Amino acid sequence: MSRPKLKSFCIQREWCKGCGICVVFCPTRVLELDAQDKAVAVRPEACIACGNCALRCPDLAIQMEIEDNHL
Amino acid sequence: MPSNEPDIVRFIQGNEACVEGALYAGVAFFAGYPITPSSEIMEHLARRLPRRGGKFIQMEDEIASMCAIIGASLTGHKVLTATSGPGFSLMQEALGYAVMAEIPCVIVNVQRGGPSTGLPTQIAQGDVNQVRWGTHGDHAIIALTASNHQDVFAMTVEAFNMAESYRTPVVLLFDEVVGHMRERMVLPRPGQIPLVERLRTSVPDGVDYHPYLPREDGRLPMSDFGGVHRYNVTGLYHDMWGFPSDNPKVVHGLIRHLVDKIENNVDAIARYKSYYLEDARTVLVSYGSTARSALHVVESQRRKGQKFGLLELQTLWPFPYDIVGEACGRAKQVLVVEMNMGHICAEVKKALSNPRNVFLINRLDGVFISPTDIRQALRLIDGRGV
Amino acid sequence: MTIRKYLRERFFPHMWCAGCGHGIVLNALVRAIESMGLSRNEIVMVSGIGCSSRITGYVDVHTLHTLHGRALAFATGVKLSKPELNVIVPMGDGDALAIGGNHFIHAARRNIAITAIVMNNRIYGMTGGQYSPLSGCEILAATAPYTTIDPSFDVVALSAAAGATFVARCTTYHVKEMIGILRQAILHEGFSVVEILSQCPTYFGRANKLGDAAEMLRGFKEGTVPIGAAAKQKHPELIERGIFVQKEQPEYCAEYEKIMQKAQGAAGETI
Numbered sequence: 001m002s003r004p005k006l007k008s009f010c011i012q013r014e015w016c017k018g019c020g021i022c023v024v025f026c027p028t029r030v031l032e033l034d035a036q037d038k039a040v041a042v043r044p045e046a047c048i049a050c051g052n053c054a055l056r057c058p059d060l061a062i063q064m065e066i067e068d069n070h071l
Numbered sequence: 072m073p074s075n076e077p078d079i080v081r082f083i084q085g086n087e088a089c090v091e092g093a094l095y096a097g098v099a100f101f102a103g104y105p106i107t108p109s110s111e112i113m114e115h116l117a118r119r120l121p122r123r124g125g126k127f128i129q130m131e132d133e134i135a136s137m138c139a140i141i142g143a144s145l146t147g148h149k150v151l152t153a154t155s156g157p158g159f160s161l162m163q164e165a166l167g168y169a170v171m172a173e174i175p176c177v178i179v180n181v182q183r184g185g186p187s188t189g190l191p192t193q194i195a196q197g198d199v200n201q202v203r204w205g206t207h208g209d210h211a212i213i214a215l216t217a218s219n220h221q222d223v224f225a226m227t228v229e230a231f232n233m234a235e236s237y238r239t240p241v242v243l244l245f246d247e248v249v250g251h252m253r254e255r256m257v258l259p260r261p262g263q264i265p266l267v268e269r270l271r272t273s274v275p276d277g278v279d280y281h282p283y284l285p286r287e288d289g290r291l292p293m294s295d296f297g298g299v300h301r302y303n304v305t306g307l308y309h310d311m312w313g314f315p316s317d318n319p320k321v322v323h324g325l326i327r328h329l330v331d332k333i334e335n336n337v338d339a340i341a342r343y344k345s346y347y348l349e350d351a352r353t354v355l356v357s358y359g360s361t362a363r364s365a366l367h368v369v370e371s372q373r374r375k376g377q378k379f380g381l382l383e384l385q386t387l388w389p390f391p392y393d394i395v396g397e398a399c400g401r402a403k404q405v406l407v408v409e410m411n412m413g414h415i416c417a418e419v420k421k422a423l424s425n426p427r428n429v430f431l432i433n434r435l436d437g438v439f440i441s442p443t444d445i446r447q448a449l450r451l452i453d454g455r456g457v
Numbered sequence: 458m459t460i461r462k463y464l465r466e467r468f469f470p471h472m473w474c475a476g477c478g479h480g481i482v483l484n485a486l487v488r489a490i491e492s493m494g495l496s497r498n499e500i501v502m503v504s505g506i507g508c509s510s511r512i513t514g515y516v517d518v519h520t521l522h523t524l525h526g527r528a529l530a531f532a533t534g535v536k537l538s539k540p541e542l543n544v545i546v547p548m549g550d551g552d553a554l555a556i557g558g559n560h561f562i563h564a565a566r567r568n569i570a571i572t573a574i575v576m577n578n579r580i581y582g583m584t585g586g587q588y589s590p591l592s593g594c595e596i597l598a599a600t601a602p603y604t605t606i607d608p609s610f611d612v613v614a615l616s617a618a619a620g621a622t623f624v625a626r627c628t629t630y631h632v633k634e635m636i637g638i639l640r641q642a643i644l645h646e647g648f649s650v651v652e653i654l655s656q657c658p659t660y661f662g663r664a665n666k667l668g669d670a671a672e673m674l675r676g677f678k679e680g681t682v683p684i685g686a687a688a689k690q691k692h693p694e695l696i697e698r699g700i701f702v703q704k705e706q707p708e709y710c711a712e713y714e715k716i717m718q719k720a721q722g723a724a725g726e727t728i
Contacts, residue, residue: 015469019476019658024671055488055632058480058670059470060460100538121720126537126713131563135530138523142503142534145521146542150534168524296501296519296535297542303514305522314468314514315522 004049007065013038015061022053079258085249086111088220088256092227096266099125099148102139104132107191108247109181112153133158137165144174147295149231153179156198166240167206168306175234179243181250184437193437194247196359199414202242203388211333213340214242214388218362220256226385232267237332238291248360248439281311334389341394342385351380354399356419357408358384365408367442395422405429410440463487465517472511476670478629478655482576483512485632489639500543503532508583509549509576526556529564532571540710550577551589554610565619565648569709572642572649575612578657586660597664612652617702622647624702628654628677647708
């Protein structure tokens, strides 16, 4: 069974309030808050497409598309 | 159209006459809570609504009842609840919600002695001002009443019609005597009394629908929950899509709309009956069951050659000041007969240029005011003692 | 993202504070609805008053924002008058269980097919952080400057005792569980109660020094266990999560249909 692959990832900055939940709970530490207190993916290559950031975002600011490679 | 079939005559309580009127008007949902002297209304509807595909539910209290009928009105139904003073007090917040959100619904208050638990099985008419101002904030309200069962039926139908025409709650303010007494009533035939149906929007799916944008004629087309238009309903001040707004222009516009749609239509909403007013020197003004005693006195005085007249009010709010002014303007004396401390008497005084010739004839002890009571008061007013 | 079609995007960013748990509930709720492919025109969402109840403004379905505590009473009128509608009722903890307590137990008693979501942040957020019947003892709040002495309701026990036929609890940390539970609650043909432990970092969190939103979520992770976990024996203060009640009982609207048939079959008038 292959690992889910990330197809696209987008953070809507106007909606993001910089609460930091996505940053804290990303298992591979992809995300950080930038100078404007907005979440950004600083290490996108480390993303394992678990989807937790998108599911946990209180602002619904994170959209991700995952390639369906499962058997 | 005259029919060859005999009239259907019923000998029923006023509460049941109200039920007949509601069914005639097309009521499809009732939620209520038992309270004397209105419980018969819900008992009859518990039996009759499901027979015709309508729904009945006894809720856990009067607050829930008022809320439930608002919910059912939004799915496109004509709705009713019924109560008395203590329950009516509980309903005030939700009544204000229906005013603010412009939800058609009819609320019956069969008045009893108050305040508080008061006199559960005895008459008073002390809720008149509460109907007008019971819920907080500036607002207008329509309140109708009747003195006999034929008019209880007719005013009930009117209440449903006005609720739809003006997209507002309408209160039927009856009293324990009319509610509980039995009287002959002729059941109007289908089609005999015109009905106003729910005005639904013709805006098609996919086109922007505004639940709170009045048409040229002032009416606001509705859209049922479950239909193609999704919008918001709230008790907050709101824009024409129903979403909350505290924009001063929006707020001012909405509150003026809510009040003006009723207060600018006083004449269209006014219902009343006149007896011998053309040349009356003494005019009695009354409403509800007390108007029966007032009419009795007027007719017996007329038989003695006294120029008495009666203005029986059936619309209490918005108060028809012009009609009262017109009816009483030439009278030497105006006597307001009611079973409270002068709720309508105060309004009548506002309507007349000489309020000093307006007198209150009342009774507060739970005993129905009789023609003798009225005649005794007349003697006192005339300075002739008891 | 197909969940976007269930959102009224023009009102975003929403009015909740940064890190508010109610946003996570909104996220899970629209995902649960979207995963079932429910039609927006068949859903009526009814809320009360409070931060929780603002959720209805953000969802593109029929929405009814009612009075404090009264959402279930309005919802009963909606559902009974048109049972084919899917009626979902998100409420706050004080909204549902303080002022709304009576309507809550009666809706449960009737087992009317409504999904009640108690967004429990243990505080009255919108009015500035007063304590609620779900705050529990020894909590600091705007109206408990010397800490609370009010024990909390057990929402699960209360719902079950009142007659709810689907009762579940989850938290805003356990988002995948939450989506699954909301799906089942909505599908359940009876009165469903989902209690969601949610964080108010601004009032509850700040007053009780629970850290920021992420720390409060960690608190939900560490302070709760699945139903029946062994850890609960050793640590009774742990709160259980999961589905506590899931049973089939006569549903109110279906029972009233039978009443209508009985009434129409009885001798007498046909109108």
